[in-house]
Amino acid sequence: MTPVLSIQGSATSLNCLPEGKLIVLTGPSGVGKGTLVRALLQRHPELYFSISVTTRAPRPGEIHGKQYYFVSRSEFQQMIEQNKLLEWAEFAGNYYGTPRDTVLEQISKGKCVLLEIELEGARQICQSFPDAKRIFIMPPSLAELEQRLRGRGQDSPEAIARRLQRAKDEISAASEFDIQIVNDDFDTALDAIASAVFSFCGSA
Numbered sequence: 001m002t003p004v005l006s007i008q009g010s011a012t013s014l015n016c017l018p019e020g021k022l023i024v025l026t027g028p029s030g031v032g033k034g035t036l037v038r039a040l041l042q043r044h045p046e047l048y049f050s051i052s053v054t055t056r057a058p059r060p061g062e063i064h065g066k067q068y069y070f071v072s073r074s075e076f077q078q079m080i081e082q083n084k085l086l087e088w089a090e091f092a093g094n095y096y097g098t099p100r101d102t103v104l105e106q107i108s109k110g111k112c113v114l115l116e117i118e119l120e121g122a123r124q125i126c127q128s129f130p131d132a133k134r135i136f137i138m139p140p141s142l143a144e145l146e147q148r149l150r151g152r153g154q155d156s157p158e159a160i161a162r163r164l165q166r167a168k169d170e171i172s173a174a175s176e177f178d179i180q181i182v183n184d185d186f187d188t189a190l191d192a193i194a195s196a197v198f199s200f201c202g203s204a
């Protein structure tokens with residue numbers, strides 16, 4: 001029942017979060033999670049956003065340590081073996097994971113910590129942290145999702161097809177989450193996320 005996680009060498013029982021709060025935000029690729037999170041962090045810089053590790057190649061303008069920590073597949077494999085990731089998953093041909101120590105450190109400092117991750121990783125986090133708040137972002141329709149992925153202009157047609165294929169399974173899992181928010185009108189969705197975050201975290 002009680003997962004034991006290590007913070008800087010000390011064992012800490014985390015079946016409930018000791019100080020801070022953890023929020024998991026998921027939803028299909030292209031739904032607008034990243035754009036919503038960036039807007040939320042601008043409004044509320046007191047939140048802590050976890051920067052993930054990935055084997056995906058950087059897109060134009062992406063900077064190591066800002067959007068992601070970009071690593072090779074062998075480096076990612078080493079991180080798994082050394083238990084440095086709180087969760088990880090393969091998504092559309094690349095690996096993604098959440099660095100363990102920084103997240104646990106921020107939680108232990110009482111921060112409200114935000115993870116923006118795909119479904120499999122979100123499920124892992126929900127198992128390890130049953131007290132985490134789980135938010136699912138829905139697209140208004142699959143056609144609009146495709147439009148957003150194409151409009152973003154960052155992925156090849158093959159990568160977009162893989163992401164859309166996966167989106168169908170992800171959307172059917174939305175009811176596993178505490179809250180479902182449709183990102184149709186951006187400001188309405190942002191207000192709904194802010195309200196969910198702060199009713200859970202208090203003043204963070």
Ligand SMILES: Nc1ncnc2c1ncn2[C@@H]1O[C@H](COP(=O)(O)OP(=O)(O)OP(=O)(O)O)[C@@H](O)[C@H]1O
Pocket residue numbers: 027028029030031032033034035036148149151152183184185186
């Ligand atoms: N409410 C909205 N209405 C129209 N376009 C939107 C809306 N929200 C986000 N977008 C646009 O949709 C595109 C995809 O958004 P974004 O990159 O944030 O998605 P994502 O869910 O983070 O994707 P991924 O999981 O692949 O990182 C962007 O071009 C963004 O500007």
Ligand SMILES: Nc1nc2c(ncn2[C@@H]2O[C@H](COP(=O)(O)O)[C@@H](O)[C@H]2O)c(=O)[nH]1
Pocket residue numbers: 027028029033052053056087088089091096097098116117118119120121122
């Ligand atoms: N399981 C995890 N998924 C993650 C993590 N960081 C990001 N993601 C998700 O990956 C997809 C694709 O992202 P993209 O930047 O290549 O478009 C998207 O759904 C992200 O939410 C993570 O640490 N773990």
